[in-house]
Amino acid sequence: MRIAVAATPAVAIPTLNALLQSEHELIYVITRPDAPAGRGQTMQSSPVAQWGESNGVKVLKPDSTTSLGEVVMDLDLVITIGYGTLIPLSVLQIPRYGFINLHFSLLPRWRGAAPVQRAIEAGDGVTGVTVFALDAGMDTGPVYACAQIALDPDATSAQLFEVLAELGIAPVLETLELIASGQSPVAQSNEGATRAYKLSKEEGKISWSSSANEIKRKINAFNPSPGAWSSFRGQVIKINRVISSSEKVPAGALLLANKSIYIGTSTQALELIEVTPAGKAAMPATSWANGARITSDDVML
Known part of the structure; x- marks a missing residue:
């Protein structure tokens, strides 16, 4: 399967490493354009861009959804992991099998930008990851696979992100097998849905x-x-x-x-x-x- 990964943060790297060793063809990684960072506000590439350059994988940095649509035309599938941009339905429908997303919560709980942080803040006893097909809604697409763990009450967001990044590898690979075998995802329920709004200072x-x-x-x-x-x-x-x-x-x-x-x-x-x-x-x-x-x-x- 010809695959690209659209991602920005370091939490995507465990899945990228697994895909690189898999039977699938990782054509390129798609990430956000370089942005100013640090006290000096020097231009810096994303962790995923740095990973691509270190591993000999082509890196693309489209600056608009129109440009994104152009680069996914010859792909079977795009996997998104914290890409950071809302993708219109017209683009989601371009690859042969569309887009899937690795989301760091057990959907439909904590749909949105900060699922890890909101789960900790709420004192959830369990958490996990969900792999689902992207649609026009906010994390509302049908589900392919998920994995669950107990949430350590002393874990920080940084620590939990690391755990969930590793946990997500198996569900992503499982989803690729399901897609290849022609299996359809299961509609996501709205019962118990909550929103994980972005944190503010x-x-x-x-x-x-x-x-x-x-x-x-x-x-x-x-x-x-x-x-x-x-x-x-x-x-x-x-x-x-x-x-x-x-x-x-x-x-x-x-x-x-x-x-x-x-x-x-x-x-x-x-x-x-x-x-x-x-x-x-x-x-x-x-x-x-x-x-x-x-x-x-x-x-x-």
Whole structure:
């Protein structure tokens, strides 16, 4: 089967490696055009573009859906993994078998841009991946295959992305076999459907009057981007990692005890493990607290 993969982030790389070793012909990878990145805003290619160049696979960077339509004309199938662009139905219908997508949730739960983050934030007990045929809707197409795992309650979004990227390999390869054998996907139910809206920086602000579990889930969900944050002495501080504790501290108040630093919530306190102060790199929370000379009057807002 003549295949292309349309993807941008590094989570596509495990599937790309598997396809490169498979019996299928990976004609090229399609990715977003280079974009400015970092403090210097220098132009940088996507992780998938870098993978293609390193593995001798042709890399295409169409700058419009019209250009995308032109490059998929001679393909049997396109696999999308976090491509980052809405593809019109007129383009989806061009390849012989259309487009399929590797989505990082158990559809129809968490349709949309941030399924991994929303699953963590909501405290879901299970998660997984779904491979489905793209249609005109938002992650509403018929399903070929899926795989499920228990969701580690301490996992950050970055960690869960890595797990799901590996989990997705088998369902993708299974889907290729199903398509080759002429099997049709199963219509996706709308029962239990939820939307995984994109995370915003503003949404990352922590309300210390929430419960410890709610706050911990938000911090894990927003790690690494856009980050959960609070205000300390008038400056933004990102809270990267916390763990549960049995300490009791008023909401937002800070406590230095047992060589650890705790912050209060509406339930039990959370132990701060890693923070990123304004204008500085990430650091152990105890190092930050010692440098900031935390007092009993200090609070996070």
